[in-house]
Amino acid sequence: MLNDSIVLYEVNNSVATITLNRPQVKNALNTEMHHALFDALEKAKNDKSVSVIVLQGTDGAFCAGADLKSLDIDEIGSFDYGNYLRETYNPLILQLASIEKPTVSYLNGIAVGAGLSIALACDYRVASEDAKLGLGFLKIGLAPDAGASYFLPRLVGLGKAMELALGEVISAKEALQIHLITKIGQPDDFIEQLKHVPKKAFGLTKRNLCQGFEHSLAEVLEMEVSAQRKAGQTPEHKAAIERFVKKK
CATH class of the missing domain: 1.10.12 (Lyase 2-enoyl-coa Hydratase; Chain  A, domain 2)
Incomplete structure (x- = not known):
């Protein structure tokens, strides 16, 4: 794909790297990006030459969640979040869960809200030293979505999931301690290991x-x-x- 695409796709040495590319909004997801990301994952899923799928973001951010600024403030009162989830996040999360190849999210910066939810749906999470992770749904009067309610308590336990749901942003070190992520640092060695599974x-x-x-x-x-x-x-x-x- 071209570098001005909102989702970049590259295959190198049997690894498909999918990069969220809206740096001006810290790779927040709008409807267009949802469709592009779904298509990229589907492509990697069906490519027999691909052994591992890596999801990352550009410019020091993984994903800041939903692009709330793309919503029309005058229509918030009538906006149906449920329908939006069914049309965007739900198919994406179900697709990630159905992929039988190892999926790795490289949290190279901020990963909050639905951005963290998408990372939770991957098989493994590797975070950079300066990564910040959190669920901010309650802070804007919403409940966690995009699969967070399913994956988070399974990864860290119900008690810790309830704590994280309050919206505290945690460091990579804290995330590793509670088993929210697999490791800290560059993912290259881990990806190489997964290629041989x-x-x-x-x-x-x-x-x-x-x-x-x-x-x-x-x-x-x-x-x-x-x-x-x-x-x-x-x-x-x-x-x-x-x-x-x-x-x-």
Whole structure:
């Protein structure tokens, strides 16, 4: 894509890097960016040459959330936030959850509101030293959305999620301590590690771990039976076993 596109897309060495590119508003999301981001993720999802998907922002910011300034203040009273969510954030979050390749959000700066929600929907989060993370919904009289209500308590626990919902902005160090992010620093080494994860087994692992919250132990055990049956037939598994036997 051209550098003046609101979402940049690049594939290099099996890594698709998707960059939010509205630096003038700290990469806040408007309707146009939603559609562009959805299309970029869909492209990376279906590209067989892509092993890892990285989502980041430009100019020292990940994403400042929804672009509230793009709304018409005279229409706020009649604006239906529910319909807007169904048309924009909900499809985007469901799409991220359905991707069976590793997804990494690189929080290279501020990540607040729905911007943080999108990061939570990724499999992993890597933050720069100066990153600032927070949910500011209550401060403007709204409830967390874009999947935050689902992902946040699963990552940090209900008590801490209720605290973060109050809107406090936290540092990368604090986010790491509560397991909100995976690591601090540049994501390159971690991405390199993810490139070598068996694709089929990873997709099955992600599906089972996410769905395990809503199923009984007996159901999860059967899910593991199905997943292991599929993973056991992959070339990656057979090659790994051969390497292990030869090494032994």
